[in-house]
Each structure stands twice: as C-alpha cells, then as structure tokens.
Amino acid sequence: MTPQVACRFCAAGLTCEACDCGDQPLANSLVSMDAPDVPDPRFPLRVMVCSACLLVQLEQAADPGAMFTEYSYMSSVSAFWRDHTARFSAMAVDRFGLTAESLVMEVGSNDGTLLGAFAGRGIPILGIDPAANVTAEARRRGVPTLTAFFGERTATELAAGGRQADLLVANNVLAHAPALMDFVRGFARALKPAGVLSIEVPHVLAMLKGAQFDTIYHEHVFYFSALVLRKVLAAVGLAVFDVETLPTHGGSLRLLAQHAGTGQRPATPALDQVIKAEIDAGLHRPESYRILADAAARVVGGLRAFLDQARADGAVVAAYGAAAKGTMLLNAAGADSETIVFVADASPLKQGYRMPGCRIPIVAPDRLKAVRPDFLLVLPWNIADEIMEATRFIGAWSGQFVIPSPVLRVIAA
Template sequence: MTRCRLCGSEAMASVVDLGATPPCESFLAADQLDQPEPAYPLHLRVCTDCWLAQIPPLITPEETFTQYAYFSSYSTSWVEHARTFVADSVQRLGLGTDAFVVEVASNDGYLLRHMVDRGIRCLGIEPSVNVGAAARDAGVPTLTKFLDPATGAAVREEHGPANLVVANNVYAHIPDVVGFTQGLRALVADDGWVSIEVQHLLTLIEENQYDTIYHEHFQYYTVAAAIRALASGGLTLVDVELLPTHGGSIRLWARPAEVAGEPTQQVADVLAREKAAGLQELSGYTEFSARVAKVRRDLLRFLIDAAERGETVVGYGAPGKGNTLLNHCGIRPDLLPYTVDRNPYKHGRFTPGTRIPILPPEQIAADKPDYVLVLPWNLRAELVEQLSFVHDWGGRLVFPIPELSIVEVKS
C-alpha cells in the first residue's frame, strides 16, 4: 500500500502485520478440502496525515458479499440492538408513516423489519443475493445492489429522498470510501439524517481486538478519521454515541453539510479521548503489535497445556473475527477439533485456512468438553447465559480477548 485511500497521502505507518490468511468468510465445503486455498496479506497501516487505519484492498466486495455466510438474525442481542435503535430513532427524528428509511447493507432485514412493523416505508440495499432473498421472504423490500453514487441517485429518483439512511457495520467494508459516502449523500434528503455504526479504533487498540482486522474490513475509524471521510461526500458529523457492540463501536449521526450546524459536546469529548490515547500521533500505535503477540502466545499455551493434560477444548461460533484469530495463532483440529455455530449455512463446512469442522450447537452438550473457546467474544454476556448448561458437567468457558480469561458459568 503506497497511498491512503481517503486523502491520497503516501505517509503510511505499520500498525500490525498478521501474516497472510484466507478471506474470513470463505468457509469451505467438504469437496474443497483438497483444493488450493488463496491467502492474502493482512497488514494494518495508518495514514499519518488523516489517521485513517486501513489494509490494502486485496479482495473485492463482490468476492465477499455476492454470497455471504453471515445472517444478522442469528444473534439474539444484535436483533434486540436493532429493535432498540429503530424505536429510539423514530422518536429522535419524529419519523411517522409518511417517512422513508433506507438501510445500506441491510442483510436479512433484521433492522428494517421493525420499520415495516411500524408502517414506515423502507428499502434495504443489500449486495448479497442469498441474504437479500431472506429479507424479501420476511417482507422487507430489498434491492440487490452495492451502493455507489449512481445507485444512490437511482434509488432517490425512484423512491424519493430518505429521511433517514442507516449504514450499520458497512462503512469499514467498502474500499471506495469516498464513492460510498457520496452514495449516502445521494440517498438522504437535503434535511435528512445519516446514521452509521462502525467499530471504534480506540477500543480496538485499547482492548487488543485485533481479530476484527480482516480482509472485508478495509478501514478502521476514529471519530477524527470519520469526520474526514464523511466530509468527502458532503456530510458533516453532528453527534456521536459510544456503543458496546462489537467490543466497542461508534454511532455517527451526520447530515448534509448545508444543514448540519454545530456538533454536540459529545463529539468534542470523544475527539479529546482519542487525542489523549495518542491516536493522532504514532505513539498510540507502537505497542499494539507486541500486545497482539502476547494474546497469541497465551492462547496457544493454554491449548497446548490442555491437550497435554488430556482435556478437551472445542469452539463456540464461527465468526469472521474467529478466523483471523485461528489463522494468526495457527490453530488446527489437533488443538480445536471442531467449533459450533447457530447458523445452519455453516454446518458441515470448515473454517478457512485452519479447516476446523463447523457443527450444530447441540454437539457441545453431546460431547461435554472440559472447555469451550468462545470465538465471538464480543457477545460475552449473551453467550455466558446461552452456554450456562456447560456448568452441568463442570465445563468452563474461555475468552481469548482482550486477554485470556477462563470463566466458570453457573446454570
């Protein structure tokens, strides 16, 4: 990578190099196990001019999202998060049945179905054919497209401008951040609102959340970098919320620059926190790589010691972040014989690179392992409750991030 994709600067500094891994959502079918598997460098750098952290665009969104393995509705806490957001945004913006709401990267309709239930006209824009079809089956109008300025203009022409445009967990997934932001501006009414949720680089760095670095996440935002990115498309940040989702996210509230007005005090407060953490200078990034290496050593030491004691460890979940962790640590079925997942799409498949079998969740109760390694650690509260039955045979849960933690659950 020689130039920043946002500002064009060549002043790029290394943050952490995770080697080469396959794309994290490219789960393997059984008949693919004897075929070559492509792997791509996974090296995070930061632009020292605009402070946007980013990886090179070595894969295209079309390769990842045309058929997608992630269905949002399989996470109970995420569905509830969406329901609460809809209720709060309807009240905050005074949205009635005459409003129009667009969600970009709307997945299987997990969020917009709450708009449908309220009688609010809405449209999802979802590039993945399979999950978009699931949304339509659930009664959520969905367009199968990637967002760019032309798509935004076409939707506006056909449906009218949107009072609210929602873009949750997609702003990191697009290599053309300027074109995507221009697409958001094309969709939103001249007096409308844009709400974006994206992981916060501040918590990623502070909490060692390096497994959320993967090829479909092209960039990683501080609020300072997000302000620059939004401005590239004619949008201005007016408010920010700090969220616990995905280990620590930011909800950016933006409006067309012409009507935005002054940002809230919360924006200034978060910018001050980022500056105090050194994220607008190289000092905030220099120790991250060493802390990542310690996470790897601690997890491998635990798995090897458990194996030598004759204890069994299996996985829970097959999220994209888990595949970054498994590949970086070099974990194979000798240390983790299988993982389970609630998503039936993944059953019978294998994790990319590490080729660990993915089974239905019921396998854990059948086998009664000594430990369950929880790969979607960001859902800790939800999964401690879901997996409380592990206590019945004295099993324990293991969380690898932000540091190795072994938890005795209570049934």
C-alpha cells in the same frame, strides 16, 4: 489482491505500519466439507496508518465482489442484535420525527432485521445489500430490498426514481467498503436535504484499548476514529452533529450527520468530547497505533500456550462462534482440527462447513452435549456473555469456558 500504496481517503503514501498479521485466509470464506485437501489461499494482512490524515486501513483488502454476493451472517440469529435494533428504531422514530410519509433506507440491510423494526412502526422502508441469499430472505420476510452494491451510482439511480431517505442507516458496512469515497458520495446522494445519516462503525479507540487484534481481517478495510470519519464525511458535504459510543462489537461509534448546507439540527457537545478522548489516547499520532502489534502477540501467544497445555493434558477443546474474528484468532494461533475438535455455531448457514485456513469443522451447538468438551473457547468475545448463558450446560460435566482476549481467562461454567 494488490497492495494499496496510497491512502484511500487523502491519497498520501501509506508508509506507517500499525500491525503485520502475516499471511491469513479470507475470514468469511467458509470451506465446504468436500473441498479438495489443498491449503486455502492466504493473503498478506497488514494494517497501515496514513501519516497525513490518520485513516487506519489495510494495505491489501479483499474484493467485495468475491465476498459479499453470498453472505453467511444473518442479523436475526443474534438475540443481542434484535434487541439493539429495537432500541435504535424506537429512538430514531421519536428523535427524527419519522412518519408514514418518511422513508428509512438501510445500506447493508442483511436479512432486514433493523428495517423490520421500522416497518412495525408504520414507517416506509427500503433495504440495499449485495448478497443475493440474504436479500432473498429479507424479501421473503416482507422487507423491500434491492440487491446491489451501494455507491454513488446506485444512490443516483434511486434519487432519479424519487427515492431519497429521511433516515439513511449504514451499520457496520463502511469499514468493509474499499471504495470509501464512492460509498460516502453515495450517502450524500441518497439523503434528502433535511435527512439524517446514521452510521455505526467499530471504534478504533476501543480496538486499541481492548487489544481487539482479531477484528483485523481482509474484509475489514478501515478502523475508524471520530477524528477521521468527521473529515471523510465533510469531504462530501456532510456534517456530523452528534456521536455516541456503543458497546456493540467491543466498542462502536454511532455518528449522526446531515447535509452541511441544508441540515437543521444543532451540533451536540458529544463530538468534541469523543475527539478529545481520542486525542488523549494519542490517536492523532501515527506511532500510537503500533500497540496493536503488541496486543496481537500477547493474545495469540496466550491462546497458543493454552492449546499446547490442553493437548499435553489430553483435554478436549471445542470452540463456539464461526465468525470472522474466530477465523483470525484460530489461524494466527496455529489451531487445527487436532487441537480443536469443532466450532459450534447456531447459524444453519455455517453448519456443515469448515473454518477457512485451519479447516476446523462447524457444527450445531447440540454436538457439545454429545462430545462433552473439557473447554469451550468462546471466539466472539463481544457476545461472550450471551454465548456463555446459552451453553451453561457444559457445567454438567465440569466443562470450563475460555475467553482468549484481551488476556486469556478460564471461567467455570
């Protein structure tokens, strides 16, 4: 990894720091049980704000080729996501008038959960994702999927083969694409003249307000506002005509865009309203983003103090959710397998591995009943309610939940 000295959008020098998270392991690079007993590689994790265009981005980002060719997250595992995708497909078919003659394309289609919802409504679909294991699963489930990195070249090849989208969906992928401009040029190429682009990204405003410091990791290169994303899309001829704020990932933006020259949908007032909220919060000033560093210090300090106390009391602490934000928080707080016995996770793809850096083992949720921990640390706070509901049984032995962010709370089960 080499430090990026110029903004990935406007090429101005990156000199303004929002938060320095120190040296951290790659958050999604799970470690096998028989890996040699040597420290996992760590890389500097520093969030910068471009003083010229306000794009929030990492100074050093992980190479997507090393990360996404084998991916350990399957969309279908989360009941919340299945529900989210069902609502989205119903809305989109209705609002954009999709028919059996249309094509819905999804970039970062994972195991095909979202596209499957469109196929169920009789709409032709095509997925694109670089991870061979999840695309194989998607095809097994009957979702046509291309195993490829998305960008201008892939989109141009698809267009040459007569495949362009009436609806192009890119949910939670844009923030992970270091070659931002190649990616958005791909959007413009992949979209039919009257097509609609739907993008979902975590909203940097929610991140700042909610002290979501653990959403910072090397695979998450960009932290977007509507203010900036509108400019990025405009640079490739795409015009945002609607925006919605969503509760997903602790607060996300869904932007709808079309070709500036040929799109036909009128702009709604929502974009101006969201941008006004961003400006009211100071997102138009680079120095506003420094509150991230204060949030990080508070959340990490709170968890560290809790783990020290638990150890002093001889309490058994387990965690739930082997996702990237868990890796970040556990490593930043200096947790290890002495302080946290294991991380439970429902995904069979993660069980039997260890968390990067801190090397805490990942096990099936069943283990909770055998070990009966005093505390269950819920790492993915964005789906904390779903996790607490599924593990309410820890109340049988007076186990308690611990929610680390934005301020650590202990909740009876």
